[in-house]
Amino acid sequence: MKINFRPLLIASYFGFLILIILLMGFIWKTYREAPDQPIAFSHQKHVSYVGLECNHCHQYATVALQPGIPAVSVCMECHENVATDRPEIIKLTEYWNNKEPVLWADVNYLPPHVHFSHKRHIQKGIDCNVCHGEVKNMEKIRQVKSLRMGWCVTCHRENGGSDDCWTCHK
Amino acid sequence: MQFFDQITLLSTPAHLALVKLLLIIMFLLHLPYIGMLIGSSVFSVWFNISGRRNKNPMHATFARDLIDMVAFNKSIGIILGVLPLLVIALIYSQILHKGNATSLPYLINSFLPIILGLILVYIYKYTIRFEKEIVSLTGTLGVLLLLAGYLVFIASTARFHDPEKWTFINNPVQLLIGTNAIGSYLLFLTSSFAMTGIGVIFFLFTWSKKLSDTDRDYAAFVKKFGLTIGLIFTLATPLFFVFGLINLPDIAYSNTLIIMSILLLILLAVVTNLLAKMLQGAQTRLGTQAFVIFIIAFFIMILNSSIARENSLHEHTKYLALESEAMLAKIIPERAIEEGGGIMDYARGESVFKRVCASCHQFEKKIVGPPYVAVLPKYENDIQQLIAFIANPKKVNPDYPPMPNQGLKITDVEAVSGYLLKMYQEEYKK
Numbered sequence: 323m324k325i326n327f328r329p330l331l332i333a334s335y336f337g338f339l340i341l342i343i344l345l346m347g348f349i350w351k352t353y354r355e356a357p358d359q360p361i362a363f364s365h366q367k368h369v370s371y372v373g374l375e376c377n378h379c380h381q382y383a384t385v386a387l388q389p390g391i392p393a394v395s396v397c398m399e400c401h402e403n404v405a406t407d408r409p410e411i412i413k414l415t416e417y418w419n420n421k422e423p424v425l426w427a428d429v430n431y432l433p434p435h436v437h438f439s440h441k442r443h444i445q446k447g448i449d450c451n452v453c454h455g456e457v458k459n460m461e462k463i464r465q466v467k468s469l470r471m472g473w474c475v476t477c478h479r480e481n482g483g484s485d486d487c488w489t490c491h492k
Numbered sequence: 493m494q495f496f497d498q499i500t501l502l503s504t505p506a507h508l509a510l511v512k513l514l515l516i517i518m519f520l521l522h523l524p525y526i527g528m529l530i531g532s533s534v535f536s537v538w539f540n541i542s543g544r545r546n547k548n549p550m551h552a553t554f555a556r557d558l559i560d561m562v563a564f565n566k567s568i569g570i571i572l573g574v575l576p577l578l579v580i581a582l583i584y585s586q587i588l589h590k591g592n593a594t595s596l597p598y599l600i601n602s603f604l605p606i607i608l609g610l611i612l613v614y615i616y617k618y619t620i621r622f623e624k625e626i627v628s629l630t631g632t633l634g635v636l637l638l639l640a641g642y643l644v645f646i647a648s649t650a651r652f653h654d655p656e657k658w659t660f661i662n663n664p665v666q667l668l669i670g671t672n673a674i675g676s677y678l679l680f681l682t683s684s685f686a687m688t689g690i691g692v693i694f695f696l697f698t699w700s701k702k703l704s705d706t707d708r709d710y711a712a713f714v715k716k717f718g719l720t721i722g723l724i725f726t727l728a729t730p731l732f733f734v735f736g737l738i739n740l741p742d743i744a745y746s747n748t749l750i751i752m753s754i755l756l757l758i759l760l761a762v763v764t765n766l767l768a769k770m771l772q773g774a775q776t777r778l779g780t781q782a783f784v785i786f787i788i789a790f791f792i793m794i795l796n797s798s799i800a801r802e803n804s805l806h807e808h809t810k811y812l813a814l815e816s817e818a819m820l821a822k823i824i825p826e827r828a829i830e831e832g833g834g835i836m837d838y839a840r841g842e843s844v845f846k847r848v849c850a851s852c853h854q855f856e857k858k859i860v861g862p863p864y865v866a867v868l869p870k871y872e873n874d875i876q877q878l879i880a881f882i883a884n885p886k887k888v889n890p891d892y893p894p895m896p897n898q899g900l901k902i903t904d905v906e907a908v909s910g911y912l913l914k915m916y917q918e919e920y921k922k
Contacts, residue, residue: 400860
């Protein structure tokens with residue numbers, strides 16, 4: 323019996339490429355998609371619509387290494403009264419009533435061996451969106467820049483920042 | 493660019509959805525036609541030069557058949573080639589309004605070489621029978637202009653898929669060197685050549701049966717060319733497609749995009765199998781199936797690109813919608829203030845106060861916003877200013893968060909303003 327290899331070859335070629343697409347989809351879904359947060363907080367709504375400044379919630383960004391994630395009490399300053407019937411605000415109120423913090427998922431993660439100061443960068447006039455992207459337009463917060471060493475060093479060199487190892491690795 | 497900015501309409505969500513649908517329709521009309529035109533004119537010019545230099549009549553005839561296959565009518569060239577370009581530019585300037593999409597001017601600049609190229613290709617088509625050197629030169633120049641114009645056109649549209657990089661595109665080199673831009677252009681070229689090869693089989697054999705009864709040597713030559721070119725470029729198309737997919741930014745991805753991509757590859761696999769089968773048996777009877785399936789695959793490629801664009805521009809669309817809401821809230825009260833209104837409708841004012849304002853404001857107590865007794869005195873003699881503020885609030889006191897626009901009807905704003913001032917004067921003023 324004569325075997326026709328043509329469909330087999332075609333199926334293998336296209337099958338291989340379909341596998342690559344599936345792999346891309348898997349990587350995107352697992353590692354690259356913006357993480358789900360315990361509360362669907364929209365930066366777009368609060369920055370573009372309401373008009374809050376970044377440091378209204380991230381109060382330490384201009385004075386400390388870490389910008390600070392707002393405590394539930396900061397949210398409740400407004401949401402004790404505003405939009406209290408919305409499902410996400412009901413969830414927030416439950417955290418408040420139970421005296422529990424909201425465990426937000428990490429988005430812009432830097433490993434512990436990196437010493438990064440928000441205060442220093444803001445003092446130098448680096449705008450938040452240089453590292454965090456157009457947060458004011460984001461419904462679901464996501465990482466925009468790689469935040470890897472090469473990216474940091476390139477920016478430091480372009481803007482006259484130090485490229486000494488000790489600057490970031492104390 | 494300023495011209496396009498000036499003619500943009502108010503971007504309400506319904507309006508944006510409509511123009512985006514229109515954009516997809518324009519691409520579905522324009523790209524298959526232009527792909528076939530570029531493919532057939534590239535090969536036609538090639539065979540025209542080769543036919544004249546080598547005195548090969550078969551090549552010369554094929555050059556004519558190829559260009560007649562697509563550029564058969566001037567009106568079609570204008571309807572499918574030129575008009576969609578202008579509509580596409582208008583729609584892009586609308587959906588990218590205020591987005592600082594730096595590649596938009598390049599998209600518009602690409603129209604000049606494209607339109608010139610189209611004119612030259614049509615001149616080439618109408619003069620090809622003279623078999624002169626100048627005809628080949630006209631065709632070559634037309635093809636080069638089309639290739640260059642579409643390099644910029646495709647690169648610019650591909651760049652819209654990555655809003656985070658818009659600020660880094662400040663010159664044509666930065667526009668073109670991105671892997672996303674180059675990948676999209678190569679995908680466009682390979683799929684266009686594949687469509688042309690399969691189109692040769694469909695248009696010249698199975699549809700019009702133009703070559704079925706002619707010189708057998710010529711028919712065999714055309715058949716072999718169409719099937720070989722179709723097969724090679726159908727095999728190359730998914731490579732560039734996957735390359736383009738890998739280079740898309742994360743925000744362009746969605747489940748639909750992945751599913752459509754897989755569907756596209758399955759369709760291309762079927763086309764490849766049909767072409768290989770026809771090539772093996774040196775026959776063309778499956779030409780219609782191959783062509784129809786390839787056109788569906790081409791449409792899916794366009795839809796896929798539209799899905800990626802929609803995902804990437806999702807946030808910008810939201811921003812435009814919010815802005816249009818704020819604009820509308822501003823326009824309507826301004827008009828109503830001029831007309832005067834129901835500030836004496838206290839019952840309605842009280843209802844609006846309880847429903848909307850009371851969650852953040854009370855008269856004597858700070859809740860989220862300031863107590864009314866602290867802010868109403870300055871509006872006592874100027875109710876129009878209070879109406880204007882409630883209709884379009886701005887941040888006043890740094891100690892409080894800014895008041896969001898409540899999107900109230902102007903009659904509600906007037907009623908609540910009248911109610912607040914009345915209550916203040918009658919009950920809380922000391």
